[in-house]
Amino acid sequence: MHLTTNALVLREVNYKESDKILTLLTEQEGKLTVSARGCRKKGSPIAAACQLLAWAEFTLYEFNGLWSVKETASERLFEGVRGDLEKVTLASYFAEVTEALAEEGQPEPGLLAMALNSLHALDKLNVPLNQVKAAFEWRSMALAGYEPQIARCAVCGRVQPREPHIHLGEGMVHCASCRDKLEEGVSMPLTAGALAALRHIVWGPRKRLLSFRVDEEGLRRLSEASEAYLMTRLERGFRTLDFYKSITYKPTRAQP
Numbered sequence: 001m002h003l004t005t006n007a008l009v010l011r012e013v014n015y016k017e018s019d020k021i022l023t024l025l026t027e028q029e030g031k032l033t034v035s036a037r038g039c040r041k042k043g044s045p046i047a048a049a050c051q052l053l054a055w056a057e058f059t060l061y062e063f064n065g066l067w068s069v070k071e072t073a074s075e076r077l078f079e080g081v082r083g084d085l086e087k088v089t090l091a092s093y094f095a096e097v098t099e100a101l102a103e104e105g106q107p108e109p110g111l112l113a114m115a116l117n118s119l120h121a122l123d124k125l126n127v128p129l130n131q132v133k134a135a136f137e138w139r140s141m142a143l144a145g146y147e148p149q150i151a152r153c154a155v156c157g158r159v160q161p162r163e164p165h166i167h168l169g170e171g172m173v174h175c176a177s178c179r180d181k182l183e184e185g186v187s188m189p190l191t192a193g194a195l196a197a198l199r200h201i202v203w204g205p206r207k208r209l210l211s212f213r214v215d216e217e218g219l220r221r222l223s224e225a226s227e228a229y230l231m232t233r234l235e236r237g238f239r240t241l242d243f244y245k246s247i248t249y250k251p252t253r254a255q256p
């Protein structure tokens with residue numbers, strides 16, 4: 001059986017002397033594991049497409065339940081991402097999260113579009129990396145069925161909660177003073193601006209996902225809460241995120 005489909009490479013593992021095993025998120029069949037024979041040989045015509053974070057048209061064939069890459073065409077390699085350590089690390093984290101959220105053999109058009117938009121933003125748009133990261137994390141959680149309840153304080157119903165926080169386990173926003181009416185667990189502080197940005201990310205049109213403005217403190221809180229929420233919901237960490245944080249960590253200056 002043959003299949004020609006566009007796909008994004010979410011993971012690559014070297015195999016034998018010149019092969020790779022790839023995890024693809026394909027347009028037509030969702031997540032697929034495929035072998036790419038000979039793609040590490042010098043001059044291999046499929047080499048460019050068979051690397052992490054490549055987007056390309058793949059012609060695949062299946063034999064005895066195993067998929068292999070036959071041909072590839074029209075690669076987009078996001079060169080601006082590959083040449084920058086922080087960007088490529090963040091993009092690898094997006095790939096790792098997308099792989100964790102996607103189901104085998106089931107098309108995931110929302111997740112695929114999210115991943116591609118985020119890679120495009122890192123490649124071509126001049127948006128702070130933490131803004132791309134927070135938008136990716138919140139929106140992908142919503143796509144995966146973990147949309148947080150952000151319309152009003154979960155306790156008193158105030159549309160603009162006072163000193164807004166988000167309860168990670170419950171996925172609910174609330175006022176600081178309403179905290180003790182909720183279950184135990186961690187709540188993280190937002191700002192009014194961060195909550196407005198969160199509403200834009202979760203409720204807004206996908207194509208305008210990144211068109212929000214928030215001040216530096218709001219963005220920091222939005223991003224800290226998004227990764228904590230994602231790890232709480234998925235009950236796991238991500239080695240690519242740990243690495244991203246290790247290279248972007250900037251110690252706060254001690255107060256005089």
Ligand SMILES: [Zn+2]
Pocket residue numbers: 153154155156157158161162174175177178
């Ligand atoms: Zn309240």
